[in-house]
Amino acid sequence: MKFKKYGVIIVGTGISGIYAALNLSDKLSVLMLSKRELTLCNSALAQGGVAAVMDKDNDNPELHIKDTLVAGQYKNNLDNVKILVEQGPNDVKRLADVYGVDFDRNADGSLALTLEGGHSRRRIAHHKDTTGYEIETNLIEQVQKLKNVSVINNSVLCRLERENGVFFADVIVNDEKGGISHEYYCSENVILATGGIGRVYAYTTNSAIATGDGIRLAYDLGAKIENLSYVQFHPTAFADRKNQECFLISEAVRGEGAYLLNCRKERFMPNYEPERKELAPRDVVSACIMEEEKKTGSNDFWLDISHKDPEFVKNRFPMIYKNVLEKGYDMTKEPIPIYPCQHYLMGGINVDGKGATNIEGLYAAGECSHTGVHGKNRLASNSLLEALVFSRLIAEDINSHSEKINVSEMEYNMPDPAQFTETLPEGIVAEVREIMQNAYFVFPNYPEAEKGLARIKQLREMLERGNYKLTPEFVETKSLVTVAYIILTEVLERKDEK
Ligand SMILES: Cc1cc2nc3c(=O)[nH]c(=O)nc-3n(C[C@H](O)[C@H](O)[C@H](O)COP(=O)(O)OP(=O)(O)OC[C@H]3O[C@@H](n4cnc5c(N)ncnc54)[C@H](O)[C@@H]3O)c2cc1C
The missing domain is CATH 3.90.700.10 (Succinate dehydrogenase/fumarate reductase flavoprotein, catalytic domain)
Structure with missing residues (x-):
């Protein structure tokens, strides 16, 4: 099989994926994948705004750090909280000054900052109550101008394998008539920016793409997943x-x-x-x-x-x-x-202060990542800030070590999709959602979690052993079952923790 090679593959076109692309060197060829249309993502749904110390007369980084730690029950990664709070204002400023994001302003032209739960100061920059859409659409417009970046809509990363430092990606591309085909890409650098896991619940504020695909693919590759039971209920x-x-x-x-x-x-x-x-x-x-x-x-x-x-x-x-x-x-x-x-996931693919996972060349940004900045409970409007700061840091890390990569092809063997012939049984996703809603909504229900995990294990085994057709539905089902498995396992392991 031939795999077309890129300098960087970014999986996801929410704010974290797009801001990473905008910060990558234009010498790198970049492929961006979006499971559905570009604006179908949690980023475009964000209402409240982005939190940052923008009014230095009435606010300071120490207060923002303290509010973040109090909200997070002091389970935060302090080093990364400092990076977030200290570097964030510059990224928010760039959104307005460089990328044309129209934040609401006071009569004197200063940013109109609002207040949200857990904040001791007015520090949330916003565009009415549609801040995410305003940022997402402006950034998409900018990324579409970049000659080194190719964006493919309706393309689902289905399998991700790694050999000799190169990641090999099997991508299902949906055509307008409902047909699917497979395309094959490879790179030494992959940024997972696949968003949250809300769709593992019966009720969620999250968009349809939030099925934890990136977390599952990283988990299967051996990446460390941390604090997946830190789920936020708005x-x-x-x-x-x-x-x-x-x-x-x-x-x-x-x-x-x-x-x-x-x-x-x-x-x-x-x-x-x-x-x-x-x-x-x-x-x-x-x-x-x-x-x-x-x-x-x-x-x-x-x-x-x-x-x-x-x-x-x-x-x-x-x-x-x-x-x-x-x-x-x-x-x-x-x-x-x-x-x-259900609203947000604080845990995810564990990354360091540069957004790098424990697997060389694999990065994670935004809601699928675990930088530890949110601790056990995210402070309102810190998520967009995290997406911006850490995706830029990933881009800077890649820029610092990647030479210009010539686009070429590589040979690699992956099982042919035609080998997978079974049809996925109906009802798995609905069952998983019911289990999760009963086992862990606001507080864990331990007997339900035990019962639920036993059933999730059976479903997982069935999906592993079966020879199911590689369809977008299969990808999402496998992701949701895996995410439910990791969350419930952690919930039960932490039963006696305060
Ligand atoms: C209703 C709502 C309101 C919110 N309000 C705020 C707020 O005011 N302030 C704040 O800070 N945060 C807010 N949040 C949280 C914040 O919006 C998200 O955490 C953040 O935008 C996530 O960005 P992201 O780039 O990580 O993921 P997303 O924006 O969700 O993007 C994920 C991307 O990954 C792609 N993808 C997923 N799987 C695959 C796959 N297998 N193959 C290819 N592509 C894939 C999707 O197509 C999508 O492009 C809100 C969230 C919601 C749901």
Whole structure:
């Protein structure tokens, strides 16, 4: 089999993948893969913004570091937190100055910074309530101008193998008529920027691509996976309980003064958190909601910002306002129903301060990586910052050791896809999601986790032994089963940990 060679292969076109590409030397040939259309990713869904010390008169790096550590329950990697906080402001500045990202501004032209849970200062730069889409689309426009970068949509990395320091990639390419073909690429440098794992849950804020493919491929190659049980459940997803993808109500709504109410429409956070109230970190607020549910016996919860000026609410949160209005609620006049939901993964493919894994040439960036900056619970809006800072550091590391690589072909043997003939049985993914939702939602349920893990092991063995056709569906199913396996194993191993 012939594999076309690139200087770098980047798997993923979310903010971490694209910002890496923009920072790579133009002497390197770069291939970027995107499982679906370019903007279908968690990056494009980000609402609240990106946290950084941009207002040096009222904020400083020490405070941002402290807030990050408090939210993360001091389980963070302090060296990497310092890198994040100290280098981040420059990357945020570059988004505006170099890449044309239109952050909201005050009348004097300075950045309009908002507040979110766990932050002791206003430090979140934002574009209304669609910050991720604004950054993602601007960066995509820039990357598409680069002559050294080729981007292929609808291309699913299916197999990744390594021999003599070279990674060999089998990529399934979907055509417009629904057919699939395989393309083969290789490189000495691979950046996994494949995003989160939300789709392993029955309810998540994550986009359809969040199936943990990069984590599974890295795990199978022998990369170290760390803290995969550090899953974040956001306290305020819109609660219509009709769709798997739950619409997020940004933390910035609480940052601008919204209250959380129980089934009796009474404010309850001050009873649990007299100081921080609704602005406690996410894990604390979600845990308080579960506690309040036990007390009242009802899972009806509300978010209320109707006491604020309606024009301010509509102007500050136009997308959220429009979306909940379509669902039948006018947030300027009445509370909206909310409930916690899977949102983010703090753990992932373990990397050092340059984004490098334990396998030479393999890097991981963004939500699939574990830099340790978030500890056990991510501080709001630190994720986009992490994606920016560490993907740039990866690019700088690759630039520092890679000479110009001439594009050529290499021969390598991989089993022919035609050898795989069995059809995947139906229902595996739905079963995995139900197991995860019962075994670990906000808090682990240990008996359910034990029962669930036993079944996940059976499914894993079945997928390993079977001779299933290499389809995108197979890739995602294998990833979700593997991710569930690692999470539940870790949950049970840490049963007695505080
Ligand atoms: C609703 C929502 C709101 C959020 N709000 C904020 C916020 O305000 N601030 C903040 O800091 N964070 C926020 N986050 C988190 C943040 O958006 C994400 O953590 C971050 O954008 C992840 O970026 P990424 O580049 O790692 O992954 P993504 O943006 O998810 O991109 C992953 C990419 O990998 C590709 N991919 C995956 N598997 C394969 C495969 N097998 N082959 C080829 N390609 C593949 C996908 O196609 C996609 O291009 C939010 C998240 C959500 C879901």
